[in-house]
Amino acid sequence: MSETTTRTALRPTVSGRLQAWLPRLVLAPSVAVSLFFVYGFMLWTFVLSLTSSRMLPSYDFVGFGQYARLMANERWWVASTNLMIFGALFIIICLVLGALLAMLLDQKIRQEGALRTVYLYPMALSFIVTGVVWKWLLNPQLGIQAMVRSWGFESFEFDWIVDPDMAVYTLVIAAVWQASGFVMALFLAGLRGIDDSIVKAAQLDGASLPRIYWRVVMPCLRPVVFSAVMILAHIAIKSFDLVVALTGGGPGYATDLPATFMYTHAFNRAQIGLGSASAMLMLGGVLAILIPYLYSELRSRKHG
Amino acid sequence: MLIKQLPTFKKSALALALAAGTAMAAGTTQASDVEVLHWWTSGGEARAANVLKELLEAEGYGWQDFAVAGGGGETAMTVLKSRAMSGNPPSAAQIKGPEIQEWGELGLLGDLNEVADAEGWNDLLPEIVADIMRYDGQYVAVPANVHRVNWLWANPDVLEAAGVEMPTTLDELFAAGEAIREAGFVPLAHGGQSWQDATVFESVVLGSQGTEFYQQALVELDPEALGGEQMVAALEDFKRLRELMDEGMPGRDWNIATAMVIEGVAGFQLMGDWAKGEFTAAGLTAGEDYLCAAAPGTEDAFTFNIDSLAMFRVTDDAEREAQHTLARLVLEPTFQEAFNLAKGSIPARPDLDMSEFDSCAQQSLADFQRTADEGGLVPSMAHGMAVRADVQGAIFDVVTNYFNDADMPAEEAAQRMVSAAEAASF
Secondary structure: OHHHHHHHHHHHHHHHHHHHHHHHHHHHHHHHHHHHHHHHHHHHHHHHHOEOOOOOOOOOEOOOHHHHHHHOOHHHHHHHHHHHHHHHHHHHHHHHHHHHHHHHHOOOOOOHHHHHHHHHHHHHOOHHHHHHHHHHHHOOOOOHHHHHHHOOOOOOOOOHHHOOOOHHHHHHHHHHHHHHHHHHHHHHHHHHOOOHHHHHHHHHOOOOHHHHHHHHHHHHOHHHHHHHHHHHHHHHHHOOHHHHHHOOOOOOOOOOOHHHHHHHHHHHOOOHHHHHHHHHHHHHHHHHHHHHHHHHHHHHHHHO | OHHHHHHHHHHHHHHHHHHHHHHHHHHOOOOOEEEEEEOOOOHHHHHHHHHHHHHHHHOOOEEEEEEOOOOOOHHHHHHHHHHHHOOOOOOEEEOOOHHHHHHHHOOOEOOOHHHHHHHOHHHHOOHHHHHHHEEOOEEOEEEEEEEEOOEEEEOHHHHHHHOOOOOOOHHHHHHHHHHHHHOOOEEEEOOEOHHHHHHHHHHHHHHHHHHHHHHHHHHOOOHHHHHOHHHHHHHHHHHHHHHHOOOOOEOOOHHHHHHHHHOOOEEEEEOOOOHHHHHHHOOOOEOOOEEEEEOOOOOOOEEEEEEEEEEEOOOOHHHHHHHHHHHHHHHOHHHHHHHHHHHOOEOOOOOOOOOOOOHHHHHHHHHHHHHHHHOOEEEOOOOOOOOOHHHHHHHHHHHHHHHHOOOOOHHHHHHHHHHHHHHHOO
């Protein structure tokens, strides 16, 4: 009698405990793996950035010497400035184009599915493909310039890709071409999620269509803008393959971005210390922009 | 539900672990095998590497191929570094130039003196080449070939159409270039990538200021030479060359530039002798369908780029024996001839019969011997034979930036060259 009661009393606790522990047990390996491979390696990169490591990692500490060298390195400044220009233009143009395309597609037109696919399709290509395609399109002797000239406009010039001052904008063109369709899809999903009755109410109040979009629809899309910015920002900062395929960092190193700078120095030029320092600065840059943004967005959503 | 799935999960984990185990077991080498890391992966190169494999197998040793594709070997080097860091380097790897010294400093290379003494490498190799193969006085690497970098390639039909001869000085090149442009061709085919800019730059430095200055500036990194008037003059000549190029050159690959010469779109190209592989592949004959000559002003100089195999330190006797056999075979005539015929370069030992080689290679070997005696043999900066990778990179940055920046004066570029050489060393 007493035995059965203990058994029935124990049984739920054992399975209950197991149930409480199981998720943790199952999650533990992935937590450990990400702690080690993400945060551990971040830490290791930071340690390396304080050393004089060249071809292989060494632990000969030189303080912040590598950072000082980086600050004195002209190429690093070119890369950082390029990231500012590229990142800002890429994000803004993608958002504007994506939102416009989504609003136009949202007018209950025919063949919407087909059109959506047309715009979304570039996202299915890798940046390497985009880069190579645009490299030929922008080549002054093969691409757009040559084509327009062959139509008889002999003085037409579009040689940005070979002009050190303009080449960084060709990155923007290719990247926008690739990503704006994706932003459109995000906005379209957001637009479809808006309650029709709000729009109808605004219409009854006599608001014009642009005004409805600006004052009613856009504020509802705030979370969409937030996710789009997050995704686009990380695409911009990670951009490496596009540069490699489109311009190879050239002419000269006019289109170098921090990611390509870091790769070249750490792996091709046997300057692991300097490369690590640049990687840490990239991380710092990302955090400096994202943390305030995340903070304000997540907080305002919780309370607002 | 979840608990029921656990056993399956366990089983698949076990299977995974087993699979990993067998994969690792398959990956480990037998003691009498040599594992060779290289990036001879293009058609001709792979065939050439295969010759070595067959020779080695004929001697009773196994060849574990560890080929990592990627032209300049950057990928291969990255793989090699990770292997070395995990304490499991291959027994031999394609390492060249000053990098041999760096690996030597890390204490990872084994010595080959036994083979070198037995085979008389000291008499066989020119001193300057042997020096690169030694770390701390000990042979640690063996050269497979010699590339000459300072070549000028030309399309004879284009030259004829423009009524010009093969130029022997920079001034003649500029004059010939003008004539070719007027005849409606691109005078100088070029690809605007930093290593190609540097390849042309070093040929111009050599042609415009001579071997002694080249040695001082680009090998010894003497700040007075790097920032001096001679460098400014060389830089100005280099920039003038840009006028001979077409506007589509940024980012172009070298073989596409070579194709422009082959197709008769362009007159000349300044490029190392690997360009010959492209001409050969197009079915052209040296001296008839295409011309080769030392880069203008450099007929008494030879910028070399040597591929070599460095041997890692091994503890096992059988493995060392296999390694030594490999080293001996690499320098033996059979491999040197077969390899270099396939690769377009010349043998690293100057005593071979060259009748099988084309006229460009024969001239190259003759020049190699002559310049080795007369002191015109210099290591190529652009191809990692002269200075460490970080210094080389910093010089590349200055060269390519100056070349592409319409406004930078040569004096400023020379000053930057000095600070590049200083800042890169830490």
